[in-house]
Amino acid sequence: MLQVMTQTWLDTFISTREGETKLGQQVQLLKSPQAKTNQLKQSLQDAKTQGAQFVILGISEDAGPRANLGRGGSTTAFNAALGQLLNFQSNRYLNGRECLILGNIEPKTIDSNATTEQLRQATAALDNQVIEVVTQILAADLEPIVIGGGHNNAYGLLMATKAHFNQAAAAVNLDPHSDFRPREGRHSGNGFSYAAANGALAYYHVLGLHELKNSETTLDQLSLFGGHWHSFQQIWVRREISFEDALKAIANNLNQTQLPVALELDVDAIAKMPSSASTYAGVPLLDACHYIHYIAKHCQTAYLHIAEAAPQCHEAGEIAGNRDVGQSVSELIYAYIQAKKPVQY
Template identity: 35%
Template sequence: MTHLIRYTREDLLAHTNKRDGEVKAGEVIPVLSQEVELKDSASLYVIIGIPEDIGVKANHGKAGTSLAWNAFLNSYCNIQHTEKSRLKNALVFGEIDCRLEMEEASLLEITTDGAAEKLGALVERIDHKVVEVIQTIVTAGKTPIIIGGGHNNAFGNIKGTSQALNKPISVINFDAHSDFRPLEHRHSGNGFSYAKEDGFLDKYYIFGLHRNYTSQEIIDRIEKSQGTIKIAWFEHMMLSRGSSIMQATIEADNFICDDHFGLEIDLDAIANMGSSAMNPVGFSVADARSFTKHFSSNKNCAYVHICEGAPAFELFPNQVGKVISYLVSDVISG
């Protein structure tokens, strides 16, 4: 994989604060030596990072998601290793190399004519890298855990998994937004619409969509999807006497879980979470953990993507890194 910066034990120890009498995760998390094939690893899960925020910028959003991967490592490498942690279930493979694209994006201002399209072209370059890495991991029989980065990377996750399995896959997206915007230049708001258009996305379930951030154009397009897209509105679940979270979960189970699916977790669905689209209204961290645990433990879950975290906007130190660490821990303990 030419686009992956592979991590060594020394890379993880650089994020680890050792302490006498304790064993920290960074000391024991599996890494893959150059001599071992990925398919031969004993780990079921493969953790990779995508340190970029180009898709967010191309979507006229606030940059900062490029820092979530490092924040995650700073937290995850320092959780306690015990008989209950199951840390060896997931190896840390490394990060997708976005350095050149990030450098080029830093020279572009979204308000300048043509900049959005240039940023979109950079997103497409990252798409190709994500597809290659995800396809390789899934082909090896492992489940990728992808730490973003923006939600633009959903496209590469879906395409890479679809190509590895040689069929379209379904997706459940825990998100305040549909990310089903029109097929303009690539950005964080149209990963699912591109995946649908290109035939890689089969059924799509949006869990927790906010009415205030969903245009009529998107609603109309979803209604024309011939039943392949369903919505559990946040307001219907949480603010009315409509469906509960449990009822929506059952509906999602019946809709997508009978075959391979991807699990997308957008941190902006969590109230007051440091994210690119931070929102005072949303689910709790406990809701997100329960949701993640439930769907990731399904045998048909083909990948897990946690994205849109932005440490620069967090309400207290290490909020983003700790929350992502909890979610990853919930996945690998299943």
């Protein structure tokens, strides 16, 4: 269920300092703490009238990655991100009133001994919660920035986008995996294939797809759908195309669809980022930030989704994981906001 952010909860993240104003002291919260659909809709509309543009929503779950036979640990990314984001300075570059901290979707905890089938059932149940909440955010003409959980939640986001715009989305995903696996039961590896089958995804481009981390069956399915990709090896290893040229081509193709754009990022793509499938051979964080900024600036994005961060999976322990995830995800969020709100010097 949705745990709505309260002032008391928010205050636990903020370290105040005399003479400074932090983003956490400026951001908006819902006036009503109730998460019921009718009350949520009105509260979101009220926030919009008060200047909110972005809604930051957490999803604290790891059933999706575990249902994909991966590691857990993606339950704490939202808290890690807020610990850094809310302590950024409120200044001429970003005031903070543009952001509403909605809260966190927290499904029931799934036992560590749960079967794969139980995990996939739990992931499917979570889909409905994500769809309900994100549909309300979009209905209020606000932009969701969704943090945490597995990449399975792309399905709920795409279905909510379809429900709001009454048309399928065009998605771009920075990810070594296409997440277009067979529809064998819901998990983090098939959010996009399920979305395509249910009419929520009309165009799909994977940026940074690793040539040896996708099965031939998955590549065949993606090709049959009409999916596109630039591989990690093409851009960062063989240098057959520059990163900038790839971004230009992707943005141009997304815009030609004239569809709402789903902006997706799996932190598995970023080098040394603690996640369910972390890698040393990955994209630099600054390139990931530029990807978000470029697509958000040049395309009509419906939302930003940052998935799979898992502080518990850091090689140096969870404290180090919270620090690295918090700093990285906060920079990714700000890259999106910068693109939507040009800096006024």
